Amino acid sequence: MNGKKGTWKFIPTKEKISIVALKLFSRKGFKGTTIKDIAKKVGITEGAIYRHFTNKEEIINYLITRISEELRTLIETKVLPCKGIREQVSRLVELLVNYAFDNPDAFRFLTVYHILRHNNNSIQLPGSILINLFRKAYRKGDIKVSPEVALSLIIGSVERLFILWELNIIDLPRKQLVEELKSATLKALFGC
Amino acid sequence: MNGKKGTWKFIPTKEKISIVALKLFSRKGFKGTTIKDIAKKVGITEGAIYRHFTNKEEIINYLITRISEELRTLIETKVLPCKGIREQVSRLVELLVNYAFDNPDAFRFLTVYHILRHNNNSIQLPGSILINLFRKAYRKGDIKVSPEVALSLIIGSVERLFILWELNIIDLPRKQLVEELKSATLKALFGC
Amino acid sequence: MNGKKGTWKFIPTKEKISIVALKLFSRKGFKGTTIKDIAKKVGITEGAIYRHFTNKEEIINYLITRISEELRTLIETKVLPCKGIREQVSRLVELLVNYAFDNPDAFRFLTVYHILRHNNNSIQLPGSILINLFRKAYRKGDIKVSPEVALSLIIGSVERLFILWELNIIDLPRKQLVEELKSATLKALFGC
Amino acid sequence: MNGKKGTWKFIPTKEKISIVALKLFSRKGFKGTTIKDIAKKVGITEGAIYRHFTNKEEIINYLITRISEELRTLIETKVLPCKGIREQVSRLVELLVNYAFDNPDAFRFLTVYHILRHNNNSIQLPGSILINLFRKAYRKGDIKVSPEVALSLIIGSVERLFILWELNIIDLPRKQLVEELKSATLKALFGC
DNA sequence: TATGAATGAGCTTTCATTCAT
């Protein structure tokens, strides 16, 4: 509607709903976002939403599944194939920062989902691949910190960095953020 | 009601409401928590809540103000007086982990508030003191990473570590977590 | 509280409640006035009201009874004893205007009661004496208009005049209003 | 539902709500009438009301605006064009009595609104046109009573006459009421 | 596919009333 590109009107309705819902859910929470809110922003009526999703819950599941898969695929194709844990960590930080800054709604959605739904275990979140990665490295002695601490350090840092960025507290160029965070993380996990 | 200590019945109603509301808000979000939920858990009727708080919003403000102040005071008395930025960071990690694990509802509430209310700037959150701490250290050359990255690294790690702990993914003793996170953070900020 | 005289604090509580209730009921209606509103303005708590009146309804009945009697007594002592219907009408207009301007809350209350409660017939309102007065005069041929029209003319005029006065639409001195209304009414009922 | 005509079911919902709300507000006041009352009488659920009006206040505003305009238009087309103030007053009395008896709910609503809302000045009530009419006549010397007294006399009489009629105290034919009130008013304003 | 009216349950809040102190 407002700041959207000219292609907006050619996007299929289901996709429009996903985009709008992602933005709203990630900012106002699940109960805090109403079907009416979504419909209004999409430019259709409430009833029309139900032509594309059977209910609100399904929208949420659709989003979390899609995002999880997307991020998992990225990790599997861009991080895991790298040689050596150092290189993997380096790429992971890079990937996460870039993903967060390129897909802010999706990244925020993941966080909201994590905090408000830490019960639903039917969906495999990206974190589970990473924890395995670090467990192996820990067992082999490649990193000295526990796998959970390693994971927390990386994901947590990016998450918080992203929040500060959204609050306009940070105005450093993205490249610098990636470099600093990468080097800090590497030092934290492997020493200097 | 369920797992509460024997002193529960002697706690004043307003305090009971705060305790229950903190737990529920931090787990189910603001819209996801109803006044009825709170009243039922406290053991009173919905109307009685309004003797103590004028509305739902006021409960939220009361909680965020109280927690922010508590944490700020802790930082001001336990972290800032330490000599040297290394010692300060060390104490900060310790403080945050302990606070999170001792006050899980309050810590979770802070995170939820941050994500779902990142517009309200009338309340001074604890983060603002810390960012100043790191800015000074950065200007003096005591740390090499940007202050925002430093802050993100510390707070983000603790936050995520705490989430994993609540999901029962971590079963390491708290002392070890503190030590590992402390050493990792120090390395990240100061090198080895 | 605000514009009240210094004697306010020496007035018995029941009387204070009556005064405040009269003002509020007459301005905001019966449902529009809450026990809390009354209590707050009196300077006591809600519970205390119930030491003086068994319930809200009783306050209303107490007020309408008291005002009706007061006005009836005034009519019986100041209007009925006059000789001749002309003199009686003259005195009636005078009495009503003065009563309205001296007891605005009471007069407004009567109107509100009339409009919002035109069902309750257990209380004898002042109008019923007057209607009898005009019926007799009509039968004797002393007035040419029907008794109901005569009554409507007098009471209605005063009522509306009073509303305009309260809205600050009228700024004529009271004496002039009385004189004008008196003369107009006399002409209306008796010709010139 | 009860005594309604056969066309009821073909009236659009918004109009049904207006009709029912007008009746209830004018009899029980604004706070004394609930959305549930209205919905029940219309034959829909409470929620459905909010498809047609955003809130209770809007229903009240819609009604007062509509009625004010209707009455103002009537005055402008049927009263003002008459030649001479005598003829105008004569037609005004006629118009008001007929309007009141043909639209009892609307007329009662106006009165209730006047008494319970004598603060809201955003809506131009019909009285303001009339006061101008009488002011001019007074300045020209066509009437001897102050404009406000003249207005009070006419509107007040009709209002009260109408109340007595609704209370079944009057059982005279309408024509006679109009004639008597007209002649009484003319005498009051212009002498015989 | 989409609309728009409607439902029904549930939400936040209000309020007359009660009661232990």
Next chain:
DNA sequence: TATGAATGAAAGCTCATTCAT
């Protein structure tokens, strides 16, 4: 007499969902 905490019913309003068109 008065307080203040509490109740319970009901108020205004919201919202996910349904359905005829």
